[in-house]
Amino acid sequence: MLIRNKTLNVLKQMAKDAYPKEGCGLLIGEAEKFLVTGFQELENAAAPDMTGRHFILDPLKVYEAEKEIEGEKLDILGFYHTHPDHKAILSEEDRFYMIPGMLYMILSVVKGKCRDIRVYEKRESDGIVTEILILEVASS
Amino acid sequence: MNVYISATLRSFFDRNAKLEVEAENIRQALDELVKAYPDAKKGLFDEEGKLRGFIRIYVGSENRTAQDRWVIPLTKKDEILLLPAIAGGVPEGSIISDDRRKAVSFDDKEIERFGKHLLLREIGVKGQKRIKAARVVVIGAGALGSPVIQYLAAAGVGTIKVVDFDDVSLENLQSQVLHSSRDVNRPKVASARDSVRNINRNIEFEAENVLLEADNITDVIDGYDLVIDCSDNYKARYLISDACVLCGIPEVFGAIYQFEGQVSVFNYNDGPCYRCAFPTPPPAGLVPTCAEGGAISPLAGIIGSIQANEALKLIIGIGDHLSGKLLVIDSLYLRSQILNLNKREDCEICGKHPSITELADLDYDEFCGLKEAEEETPVEGFTPDELAKRIENGDPITIIDVREPHERAIMRFPNAIVIPIGQLARRQKELDPGKDTIFVCREGKRSILAINTLREAGYTGPLYNLKGGIEAMKDIIFSHEGAWL
Numbered sequence: 320m321l322i323r324n325k326t327l328n329v330l331k332q333m334a335k336d337a338y339p340k341e342g343c344g345l346l347i348g349e350a351e352k353f354l355v356t357g358f359q360e361l362e363n364a365a366a367p368d369m370t371g372r373h374f375i376l377d378p379l380k381v382y383e384a385e386k387e388i389e390g391e392k393l394d395i396l397g398f399y400h401t402h403p404d405h406k407a408i409l410s411e412e413d414r415f416y417m418i419p420g421m422l423y424m425i426l427s428v429v430k431g432k433c434r435d436i437r438v439y440e441k442r443e444s445d446g447i448v449t450e451i452l453i454l455e456v457a458s459s
Numbered sequence: 460m461n462v463y464i465s466a467t468l469r470s471f472f473d474r475n476a477k478l479e480v481e482a483e484n485i486r487q488a489l490d491e492l493v494k495a496y497p498d499a500k501k502g503l504f505d506e507e508g509k510l511r512g513f514i515r516i517y518v519g520s521e522n523r524t525a526q527d528r529w530v531i532p533l534t535k536k537d538e539i540l541l542l543p544a545i546a547g548g549v550p551e552g553s554i555i556s557d558d559r560r561k562a563v564s565f566d567d568k569e570i571e572r573f574g575k576h577l578l579l580r581e582i583g584v585k586g587q588k589r590i591k592a593a594r595v596v597v598i599g600a601g602a603l604g605s606p607v608i609q610y611l612a613a614a615g616v617g618t619i620k621v622v623d624f625d626d627v628s629l630e631n632l633q634s635q636v637l638h639s640s641r642d643v644n645r646p647k648v649a650s651a652r653d654s655v656r657n658i659n660r661n662i663e664f665e666a667e668n669v670l671l672e673a674d675n676i677t678d679v680i681d682g683y684d685l686v687i688d689c690s691d692n693y694k695a696r697y698l699i700s701d702a703c704v705l706c707g708i709p710e711v712f713g714a715i716y717q718f719e720g721q722v723s724v725f726n727y728n729d730g731p732c733y734r735c736a737f738p739t740p741p742p743a744g745l746v747p748t749c750a751e752g753g754a755i756s757p758l759a760g761i762i763g764s765i766q767a768n769e770a771l772k773l774i775i776g777i778g779d780h781l782s783g784k785l786l787v788i789d790s791l792y793l794r795s796q797i798l799n800l801n802k803r804e805d806c807e808i809c810g811k812h813p814s815i816t817e818l819a820d821l822d823y824d825e826f827c828g829l830k831e832a833e834e835e836t837p838v839e840g841f842t843p844d845e846l847a848k849r850i851e852n853g854d855p856i857t858i859i860d861v862r863e864p865h866e867r868a869i870m871r872f873p874n875a876i877v878i879p880i881g882q883l884a885r886r887q888k889e890l891d892p893g894k895d896t897i898f899v900c901r902e903g904k905r906s907i908l909a910i911n912t913l914r915e916a917g918y919t920g921p922l923y924n925l926k927g928g929i930e931a932m933k934d935i936i937f938s939h940e941g942a943w944l
Contacts, residue, residue: 378542
């Protein structure tokens with residue numbers, strides 16, 4: 320996956336700002352180039368006492384967001400969420416909700432600092448979850 | 460009618476955003492979609508034909524994902540929305556691996572027995588399986604061990620090992636609710652085994668009737684998931700924590716004294732250990748143990764129950780826990796607070812450059828001041844018989860009792876002057892340097908500390924220790940009552 324370094328920096332800041340809650344949203348860019356150029360933060364709809372450990376996106380909010388994104392001729396490449404004080408590895412819950420072919424970015428935020436970012440994909444061909452390499456590209 | 464396919468799900472439908480189908484309800488619409496796009500079947504449904512967890516079906520703003528809502532009639536104007544369910548969470552972080560959890564199964568009786576756990580979303584079948592797979596060592600089957608062992612057994616912990624070298628005594632029954640009157644003089648581990656069997660016969664119970672030392676503790680705890688420190692002395696606490704660090708096992712610590720209790724979780728996920736929190740033990744004898752200082756009966760129940768609760772949360776992988784924190788509870792004035800504990804980079808065992816790499820590196824008796832002190836000026840002492848003879852002879856001596864008030868209430872030492880250790884230096888003028896002064900305490904250890912304190916303060920008169928303390932003295936029978944007076 321390619322990502323503009325400016326986008327990555329803003330994402331890291333978002334992860335810090337959301338701490339100690341889980342931040343979450345959509346990764347936006349150009350699907351053909353496998354390039355992430357931006358993201359849209361969405362509200363964590365988990366019960367208030369669960370927002371430190373869980374995130375849920377309201378499907379209707381995703382629906383609204385994707386109409387806007389398509390209006391700008393951009394694509395949704397996947398989703399991101401943060402893991403406050405935990406490693407950037409998929410939890411069982413994360414795996415359960417994975418849509419094949421979409422990218423899942425996890426940002427590990429430990430004590431308020433973004434420590435690790437990893438991206439995973441469930442392959443469409445066989446359903447196996449693999450880690451995807453992140454390549455930063457200079458902002459144009 | 461139209462079916463809108465979310466951008467996130469379009470790969471199943473040749474990237475189409477809108478599809479038109481002839482249908483009167485959601486079920487028919489889904490059937491039509493699968494007919495037109497056979498590949499979508501695998502994407503939308505699992506092997507059992509259930510809709511996959513990551514899909515939500517809406518009509519307008521109404522969630523119609525549940526199957527019983529698929530038959531609600533729709534009109535041609537309605538639009539079905541196929542949307543993604545995006546959710547997740549931090550890894551649960553249980554100390555029991557998924558593989559071990561998956562290897563566990565339940566019979567009907569167990570489903571009934573643990574029903575109240577299964578009802579909880581945070582525990583459920585997965586959590587209960589982790590509990591059953593867990594292998595836990597409880598060190599000490601005394602006051603704290605009592606609630607810990609019983610709750611772990613009741614909660615369904617699969618393997619419980621209990622370590623205690625002691626026998627049950629009558630005075631234990633005030634707080635050690637694991638044991639009953641008929642257990643007096645039996646090994647505590649035998650009594651613990653009976654209690655656990657009475658709760659649940661399926662629990663694998665392992666008894667270790669040994670006194671833990673540096674050369675045997677590793678064999679006792681290695682390979683277990685969790686160690687619960689229910690011991691009552693500093694040597695055991697350092698030994699347990701150090702062994703847990705070296706074996707890589709997290710530890711739930713608990714301690715009680717009079718009306719106050721402490722709980723913490725050590726050596727969990729690179730958190731601090733007992734030695735980080737308490738780098739050195741207090742001088743031997745300065746702080747009485749729970750056995751010497753006493754404790755109110757239910758305090759062990761409160762602290763031990765919190766220990767068991769922490770243990771279960773670590774096993775299940777839920778909630779917050781006391782790693783890096785020390786919970787302090789004052790049961791007399793009902794106050795509690797949580798103090799932060801930091802990992803010490805210079806910790807002797809879990810720091811960056813540890814000086815202790817094997818338990819054999821350290822003499823725990825010496826570290827905790829339990830060895831007969833080899834000091835420059837050794838402390839002279841009397842045996843109980845020698846002291847008794849001097850009292851009977853009416854020799855001019857001064858006896859100083861350094862015990863706590865409640866200890867004196869149990870057994871008074873007649874004609875002794877009471878001076879707490881903390882006041883000795885200040886009150887040394889009350890002593891007559893021309894007379895032999897004999898210090899007494901319960902076991903003859905705090906009295907040595909008292910003598911050294913006084914010497915450091917510059918007192919030059921003759922000082923003696925009662926060897927073995929009042930415990931050793933109580934069997935002495937005087938030839939006449941007047942000897943005491």
